[in-house]
């Protein structure tokens with residue numbers, strides 16, 4: 001489907017145009033480190049920020065798989081650009097799927113499409129680490145308005161975003177797991193920087209820590225409890241879109257390894273270098289990774305409007321484990337690509353360097369830690385039957 005005013009260009013052409021610009025600036029975004037401003041100016045020009053929003057609100061109603069493909073293409077060019085784009089779309093998905101009928105949320109989505117607003121996410125808080133289903137700070141209702149102050153230990157591109165979608169405890173007397181999701185636009189909040197972002201990889205996401213102080217109207221709280229949003233949208237979209245970014249990083253490394261083998265063979269009278277068999281392994285891992293992702297994308301798309309199917313234990317395990325499997329396979333693919341390229345891959349100044357991809361992809365098992373995920377599924381694994389036939 002074409003974006004208004006983009007002369008019939010589809011998602012592939014538009015994301016390819018952004019990827020070209022993202023790739024051009026990726027090294028500098030990483031080394032500075034800084035927000036990938038050029039790539040996001042291009043994404044806005046290509047009107048890629050609102051594609052998930054239904055057309056009656058000014059978007060294009062893009063299916064999940066199309067958004068995942070944009071993430072995959074961007075991931076090959078600049079990991080930070082791709083991850084920022086993915087995080088934004090996860091938040092948009094929550095608003096689209098759980099904010100319909102809410103005047104404030106629909107108004108926000110219309111503005112998002114018209115002005116190509118960029119949304120950040122705040123779930124990590126205080127000492128809570130990656131436990132998304134627990135919040136400390138509570139929403140307060142005063143003078144007909146809502147107020148929230150939270151120590152957000154990580155908000156990627158918090159300073160560059162046009163809005164923040166945050167989890168919060170429903171009220172001062174609510175349990176930590178009784179959460180809501182609230183959408184604030186830039187005018188609604190102040191950010192006081194608590195911590196910088198000097199990390200091994202994903203440096204351009206600028207995931208600094210802030211004290212977030214926000215105020216808005218009660219309608220900015222999504223009508224459904226966060227528990228429901230988490231299960232039906234937040235987890236599936238996050239795992240599928242982050243996974244697509246990591247798959248893109250892995251594909252970028254595999255392409256570099258392939259270029260290295262071709263280059264080495266050309267300079268050795270056609271004889272393949274010793275690392276060539278590892279290329280087959282890298283490509284095989286990438287194929288497996290893409291298979292896991294495609295399977296989960298299909299499963300989610302087929303169930304996404306069926307709350308009962310989304311809540312089923314089998315589906316919840318599948319979508320949760322997708323994150324674990326895809327991240328582990330992405331790391332393995334990039335490491336195998338490094339072995340193909342040998343010292344040329346290990347060098348930071350070579351055209352076949354795998355350095356940046358390796359640093360970036362190492363964030364994938366930590367971004368909601370795989371150990372945390374696996375331990376949360378330990379009970380389910382004990383209860384689920386081991387298949388006895390290949391037909392199941």
Ligand SMILES: Cc1cc2nc3c(=O)[nH]c(=O)nc-3n(C[C@H](O)[C@H](O)[C@H](O)COP(=O)(O)OP(=O)(O)OC[C@H]3O[C@@H](n4cnc5c(N)ncnc54)[C@H](O)[C@@H]3O)c2cc1C
Pocket residue numbers: 083087120121122123124125128129130131154155156157202205207363366367368369371372373375376
């Ligand atoms: C690139 C990047 C961007 C991010 N952007 C954002 C953002 O925009 N907004 C946001 O809110 N957050 C963001 N985060 C944070 C992310 O969502 C997680 O909160 C964070 O990665 C968890 O960090 P942690 O390792 O400190 O915490 P934990 O998940 O608490 O893990 C800490 C340690 O405890 C271990 N551990 C934890 N639980 C268990 C368990 N049950 N069993 C065994 N071991 C366990 C882990 O192995 C790990 O070693 C970002 C993270 C990254 C890497």
